[in-house]
Amino acid sequence: MHLPHEAVLLRVFLGESARWKHQPLYEAIVLKARELHLAGATVLRGPMGYGKSSRLRTAKILRLSMDLPLVIEIVDSEEKIQGFLPVLDEMMHSGLVTLEKVKVIDYRAGPDVTAPPEI
16 A cells, blocks of 8 residues: 555544444544555553543553543545545544644555465
8 A cells, every 4th residue: 555755644532431333432443444445543542641521531550440541543645534534523422633744754564474484
């Protein structure tokens, strides 16, 4: 898959407990991005954070939260990201979405670790 040097980074901030049709929202977003052939997506789990409600979410032992903050990062061309936004809008009921232009330095796949070694 080709990724242009001038691309867009889509960030989605949401809580771990957010759902979409009986599955975790973060999972649904990543799977939909893959289905639509976006270049790549990563989910990052935060040990602490808060959003618009100012409700603190933390992974501290004495305050275990089942709703830790998550960030989904998706990178692709501006055209493909713009095409994904209506899909994302339909899936999200709360959270924050940001876009920023990024410069892609390199995009290549490493060796397939599941493939048997070549002899």
